[in-house]
Amino acid sequence: MSDWIILAISTVFVAAMVVFAALLGFRDTVRLDEAELRRLAAGEGAALEEWAIARGQRAAAARLSGGRFMAVRVMGDGISVRVARVEAARITLRRGGVTLSFADTGFPPLYLKTQEPPAAWLASLARGG
Amino acid sequence: MRAPIEPPFEIPPIVTYAVPAFVLLIIIEMIVVRATHKGRYQFVDSATSLSMGLGNQVAKVLVGAVAVAAYYWVSQYRLFDLGWTWPVLVACFFAEDLAYYWMHRVSHERRWFWASHVIHHSSQHYNLTTALRQTWTGTLGLTFIFWLPLVWIGFPPEMVLMFSGISLVYQFWIHTELIDRMGPLEWVFNTPSHHRVHHAINARYLDANYAGVLIIWDRIFGTFVPETKDEKIQYGIISQLGTFNPFRVAFHEWLGIWRDVTGAKSFAEVLGYLFGPPGWSPDGSRKTSASIKAAWRAQGQSAATAAE
Numbered sequence: 001m002s003d004w005i006i007l008a009i010s011t012v013f014v015a016a017m018v019v020f021a022a023l024l025g026f027r028d029t030v031r032l033d034e035a036e037l038r039r040l041a042a043g044e045g046a047a048l049e050e051w052a053i054a055r056g057q058r059a060a061a062a063r064l065s066g067g068r069f070m071a072v073r074v075m076g077d078g079i080s081v082r083v084a085r086v087e088a089a090r091i092t093l094r095r096g097g098v099t100l101s102f103a104d105t106g107f108p109p110l111y112l113k114t115q116e117p118p119a120a121w122l123a124s125l126a127r128g129g
Numbered sequence: 130m131r132a133p134i135e136p137p138f139e140i141p142p143i144v145t146y147a148v149p150a151f152v153l154l155i156i157i158e159m160i161v162v163r164a165t166h167k168g169r170y171q172f173v174d175s176a177t178s179l180s181m182g183l184g185n186q187v188a189k190v191l192v193g194a195v196a197v198a199a200y201y202w203v204s205q206y207r208l209f210d211l212g213w214t215w216p217v218l219v220a221c222f223f224a225e226d227l228a229y230y231w232m233h234r235v236s237h238e239r240r241w242f243w244a245s246h247v248i249h250h251s252s253q254h255y256n257l258t259t260a261l262r263q264t265w266t267g268t269l270g271l272t273f274i275f276w277l278p279l280v281w282i283g284f285p286p287e288m289v290l291m292f293s294g295i296s297l298v299y300q301f302w303i304h305t306e307l308i309d310r311m312g313p314l315e316w317v318f319n320t321p322s323h324h325r326v327h328h329a330i331n332a333r334y335l336d337a338n339y340a341g342v343l344i345i346w347d348r349i350f351g352t353f354v355p356e357t358k359d360e361k362i363q364y365g366i367i368s369q370l371g372t373f374n375p376f377r378v379a380f381h382e383w384l385g386i387w388r389d390v391t392g393a394k395s396f397a398e399v400l401g402y403l404f405g406p407p408g409w410s411p412d413g414s415r416k417t418s419a420s421i422k423a424a425w426r427a428q429g430q431s432a433a434t435a436a437e
Contacts, residue, residue: 003190006145010186013152014179017258020156021172024163028171073371076171078253080371103388106251106381107371 028077031057036079040072044083050121054097054112061100061112063121071100071110082107091126098122133204133285134212140287143294151301155257161307168256168306173373175258180375181248182261188268196273200286209283221284225276225292229341232275234352237336237418243407244382245270251378253365255328260304265379296341300324310356319344322356329362332425335418367408367416382407 030036032053041048041064051062058074069086072079082089082102090101094111098118101109114122162168211217236246245264252259264270279289300319308321315322319340327338337354340347347353356362370378389402394411401409408417 003186007183007186007190010148010183013148014176014183017152017155017159017179018172018176021159021170021175024159024170026159026163026170026172026175075253075369075371075373076173077169078171078174078365078369080369082368082371104368104381105377105384106368108374108377110371 029058030074030077030079032060032072032074032079033057037062037070037072040079040081041070044068044070044081046070046083050119052098052112052114052119052122054114056113059110059112061098061110061122063125069125071102071107073107073110080107086125091122093118093123093126098126131205131207133201133280133287134210136285136287136291137213140291143291144297147298147301151257151261154302158257158305158307162256165307169254170256170258171254174252174254175256177373177375177378178252178254178258178262181265181378182263184265184375184379185261185263185267188265192268196268197286197290199273199277200280200289203277204280204286207281207283211283211285213285213288217284218288221279221288222292223343224279224282224284225289225296226341226343227346228276228279229293229296230339230346230350232272233339233341234350235275236272237339238406239404240382240386240407240409241403242270242272244386245272247366247382247407248378250328250366251370253363253369255304255306255325255362255364257301257304259328259364260301266383299342304328315344317343317345323347323353325362326354326356328364330365330367331360331363332421333357333360334362335422367421 034048034051034053037051037053037060038048041062044064046064046066046068049063049065051060053060060072062070062072063086064070064083067086068083069089071082071089082104084102088102092099092101097111097113099109099111158168159170162170232242233246236242245266248264249259249262252262267273276289276293280286303319303321303324305321306325310322311320314320319338319342323338323340323344326334329335334354337352338344338347339352344353370381372378386402390399393399393402398411401411406417406419408415408420413420
């Protein structure tokens with residue numbers, strides 16, 4: 001059998017297994033809250049100073065002690081965190097939210113849907129403050 | 130040109146033949162995890178892992194021949210004509226497993242090779258789909274060079290490829306949280322317990338248990354760490370990926386290398402970014418396994434001092 005036919009059959013099985021996993025209910029997802037952000041900050045040896053949690057609680061940003069900045073993204077039932085100096089992140093205000101970008105392909109820009117207008121500290125960071 | 134010694138039988142496509150068993154075992158594991166709540170699955174994570182496995186097979190079809198061609202080219206200059214005899218087969222099994230150990234170890238300790246291998250560690254889960262989360266860039270990243278000494282010594286290329294396939298199939302079933310310790314088998318073989326340690330990012334477990342089939346290499350070379358029940362294992366990588374996109378998963382470390390190398394201020398920095406440990410930086414500001422372990426040890430010592 002040609003390699004490409006085997007790959008085509010494999011693709012069908014992969015799709016079937018993913019559907020099966022979804023049907024079995026493996027769709028757990030974490031919800032972020034202040035306690036979780038404090039725990040994550042402590043893990044970085046810092047304290048939480050100010051924070052914003054997106055509507056839906058699947059993304060968050062926080063200013064940490066020591067002039068650092070933390071972005072948090074929910075990855076299903078896991079979490080991905082990036083901590084950087086404020087100047088190493090690009091923070092862009094958008095209508096209804098904020099986009100946080102890092103020079104890291106493994107952590108795509110994070111869009112944070114926040115209250116209108118965004119928290120003053122986030123707006124200040126976006127202005128480079 | 131010296132042709133390699135042909136096998137006396139047709140070698141089956143071992144990995145292809147094992148795929149139905151992989152599928153069946155994954156489905157069984159999902160059902161058991163659902164029923165017992167031991168182990169974890171997340172369907173998007175599994176989708177990414179399985180996509181990476183599929184992409185790995187596509188990469189093999191497209192460029193896998195480069196590695197095979199290298200084996201045959203080196204085989205022309207072999208030192209000995211080792212034929213397909215039982216003693217040679219046994220020796221090749223051990224030699225292949227030793228080559229795997231060093232390939233795997235270097236893949237964790239040097240960023241160039243880590244850029245391919247990081248993919249396999251990038252899931253925060255540890256289940257049978259994680260076993261299939263494989264690199265797309267292994268051949269292009271020259272991972273195959275670790276097996277070239279075997280064909281240079283004189284093991285037939287097809288024999289080395291056969292044992293590589295067997296090793297890959299063996300390593301599938303050890304990616305599970307459902308199997309606990311396995312008694313005396315733990316002394317000699319790589320087991321689910323040993324390999325959970327390898328996939329852990331807890332400081333005590335970093336850079337340990339590189340074995341393929343036999344754990345003896347870790348015991349011999351001082352990289353063996355047993356699993357302990359005192360600490361819950363966290364899986365993944367130090368900077369957990371913030372994406373399930375297979376293309377970002379496949380290439381993120383290579384792009385990181387590119388960014389660092391193009392921003393390097395000297396040739397020494399270029400070498401450091403390419404072949405230093407993952408996380409190496411000129412000013413030491415980034416985390417490496419060594420710095421994480423050192424901080425963990427220091428924390429343990431200060432806790433012990435405080436307790437006194």
